[in-house]
Amino acid sequence: MKKPPTLGRTTARGLIKFRGDRAAQLVPQARLAGPMPWVIAIMISLTVIAAAGGLALSNVVSNARAELAGGATVQILEASPSERNRQADAAEAVLAEHPLVGSTRRVPDEELDALLEPWLGAGAGSEAVPVPALIDVRLRGDVTQQSLGTLRGLLVDAAPSARVDAQSSWLGPVFSALSSLQWLAAALVVLLGLTSAAAVWLAARSALGSNRDTIEIVHLLGGTDVQIARIFERSVGFDATLGGAFGLALGLLAILFLGQQFADLGSGMMAGGGLRWFDWVAIAAIPIIGVVIAMLTARLTVLGALRRML
Amino acid sequence: MSSSEGEGITFDNVGLRYGTEKEVLSDLSFTLHPGSFYFLTGASGAGKTSLLKLLYLAQRPSRGAIRMFGTDVITLPRKRLPSYRRRLGVVFQDFRLVQHLSAFDNVALPLRVSGVRENDLRKPVSDMLEWVGLSHRMDAQPATLSGGEQQRVAIARAVIGRPELLVADEPTGNVDPDMALKLLRLFEALNRLGTTVVVATHDVHLLKKVPSSLIMRLDKGRLSDPTGALRYPPRQNSHSTAAGEQKGGFE
Numbered sequence: 304m305k306k307p308p309t310l311g312r313t314t315a316r317g318l319i320k321f322r323g324d325r326a327a328q329l330v331p332q333a334r335l336a337g338p339m340p341w342v343i344a345i346m347i348s349l350t351v352i353a354a355a356g357g358l359a360l361s362n363v364v365s366n367a368r369a370e371l372a373g374g375a376t377v378q379i380l381e382a383s384p385s386e387r388n389r390q391a392d393a394a395e396a397v398l399a400e401h402p403l404v405g406s407t408r409r410v411p412d413e414e415l416d417a418l419l420e421p422w423l424g425a426g427a428g429s430e431a432v433p434v435p436a437l438i439d440v441r442l443r444g445d446v447t448q449q450s451l452g453t454l455r456g457l458l459v460d461a462a463p464s465a466r467v468d469a470q471s472s473w474l475g476p477v478f479s480a481l482s483s484l485q486w487l488a489a490a491l492v493v494l495l496g497l498t499s500a501a502a503v504w505l506a507a508r509s510a511l512g513s514n515r516d517t518i519e520i521v522h523l524l525g526g527t528d529v530q531i532a533r534i535f536e537r538s539v540g541f542d543a544t545l546g547g548a549f550g551l552a553l554g555l556l557a558i559l560f561l562g563q564q565f566a567d568l569g570s571g572m573m574a575g576g577g578l579r580w581f582d583w584v585a586i587a588a589i590p591i592i593g594v595v596i597a598m599l600t601a602r603l604t605v606l607g608a609l610r611r612m613l
Numbered sequence: 614m615s616s617s618e619g620e621g622i623t624f625d626n627v628g629l630r631y632g633t634e635k636e637v638l639s640d641l642s643f644t645l646h647p648g649s650f651y652f653l654t655g656a657s658g659a660g661k662t663s664l665l666k667l668l669y670l671a672q673r674p675s676r677g678a679i680r681m682f683g684t685d686v687i688t689l690p691r692k693r694l695p696s697y698r699r700r701l702g703v704v705f706q707d708f709r710l711v712q713h714l715s716a717f718d719n720v721a722l723p724l725r726v727s728g729v730r731e732n733d734l735r736k737p738v739s740d741m742l743e744w745v746g747l748s749h750r751m752d753a754q755p756a757t758l759s760g761g762e763q764q765r766v767a768i769a770r771a772v773i774g775r776p777e778l779l780v781a782d783e784p785t786g787n788v789d790p791d792m793a794l795k796l797l798r799l800f801e802a803l804n805r806l807g808t809t810v811v812v813a814t815h816d817v818h819l820l821k822k823v824p825s826s827l828i829m830r831l832d833k834g835r836l837s838d839p840t841g842a843l844r845y846p847p848r849q850n851s852h853s854t855a856a857g858e859q860k861g862g863f864e
């Protein structure tokens with residue numbers, strides 16, 4: 304037999320870190336061929352869509368509330384057009400002078416006609432059906448029963464046919480429906496978030512389960528717990544990043560598409576449903592949280608498995 | 614072989630039980646002398662693998678004390694064990710090669726774990742694979758290698774870091790007699806470099822092939838000592854390189 308090769312002692316070098324690409328190759332790199340990035344991508348995209356929906360809805364509600372909070376509507380319910388005009392002008396004049404009132408705006412008849420056209424047909428006009436005159440009133444403060452009472456008192460003489468309502472009271476039922484929807488969306492986001500976390504957890508665990516032998520071998524060859532955990536953390540983190548990025552992209556596509564559709568509706572209600580910059584930040588944080596969960600799972604699972612060995 | 618590494622391994626009244634079963638190893642007291650070549654024999658089920666697990670720090674004994682390289686490894690904190698494992702080479706009965714790594718990467722693994730730089734490990738690993746006759750299969754994955762070839766990869770991995778203690782569990786279990794002999798020669802060569810070698814085998818024919826070897830026999834978890842290997846000081850063995858070194862290096 305030949306002379307054996309000269310061998311150097313390796314142990315004197317101590318516990319130098321074993322990391323980087325060489326360490327990463329210890330875990331088979333299934334990447335997109337494996338299920339993990341896809342499971343994560345799907346869960347992340349669903350969570351992103353639900354979160355965006357919930358945030359948009361919450362923006363719709365809070366925008367509408369802010370807009371309506373200081374608003375009151377004065378209707379002049381008078382059949383005769385001339386009397387109606389007279390009372391409307393008088394009402395507007397009285398209101399404009401009062402310190403409670405920030406501004407008033409007479410809603411032009413054309414605008415009212417346009418609003419009613421879908422229901423009454425074109426050219427129906429104010430002659431055919433008596434349409435009340437509308438005055439939009441912005442108060443300096445919030446609308447309360449007291450301020451409404453003050454307005455009513457002001458108008459008793461000037462415009463006896465006036466009826467004063469808070470704008471938000473019209474939309475009360477809509478608000479409560481939107482509120483329920485908002486809770487539903489929040490619950491959905493929480494459930495999807497939990498399911499995503501669970502999916503990430505399971506994917507990371509199963510990825511590690513199939514590598515239990517490798518973990519044990521490296522352990523017996525003198526790998527430290529931290530070394531081994533880092534190898535798997537890195538690999539799982541890479542897969543999760545891949546899946547998270549893909550899921551985010553998918554989710555964003557869906558959001559933009561839906562956003563486009565709602566924009567095309569041109570509905571005033573939905574106009575306030577845009578996402579603000581911090582909403583986008585929150586949405587972008589979803590895949591990052593997913594990656595963190597995946598890496599944490601990998602770390603804890605590996606350390607747990609190793610702790611059961613001597 | 615230097616005396617600074619020469620503290621050997623001492624078992625003092627060691628017992629091992631799995632769970633609440635009766636002890637599979639009892640009252641083991643012996644010293645493995647640095648640079649010696651030991652065979653550990655015994656029937657199947659006698660406890661050979663269990664004893665080796667204690668040696669390669671995969672298992673804590675239920676009682677007794679084990680000193681290794683001058684340290685009590687039983688009371689050592691868990692996080693200090695890796696640096697001791699790196700001083701060992703282990704040939705597992707079932708090889709335990711990493712299946713998706715090439716022969717080269719499997720052999721390089723202990724060096725990489727120890728933080729050896731890529732440039733510094735390429736040549737030793739290639740040389741070692743050449744030495745075990747696998748230079749043409751360096752890029753092969755274990756599944757594509759024959760049993761004997763896998764065994765040689767496992768052995769190359771065990772010896773690449775030039776361990777102070779080499780532990781081999783039935784390393785010739787699944788190969789033909791010629792290959793068995795060849796593998797024994799590898800262990801002897803490493804032994805000549807100063808490594809203490811412990812080879813577990815139930816094949817009594819193997820024992821004669823290494824004349825300098827000392828024999829430990831396990832019978833139902835208890836140790837007997839046919840060659841006086843475990844006596845202290847150990848019986849001098851005139852034709853043994855290992856024993857010859859012991860004179861200067863250990864005693």
Ligand SMILES: Nc1ncnc2c1ncn2[C@@H]1O[C@H](COP(=O)(O)OP(=O)(O)O)[C@@H](O)[C@H]1O
Pocket residue numbers: 631637655656657658659660661662663664
């Ligand atoms: N992990 C284990 N759990 C429980 N019993 C075990 C375990 N490993 C080995 N044994 C038992 O210990 C005894 C010795 O086994 P082992 O050390 O493998 O013997 P050998 O290697 O000499 O064949 C056997 O009776 C075996 O069933």
Ligand SMILES: [Mg+2]
Pocket residue numbers: 661662663706782
């Ligand atoms: Mg055995």
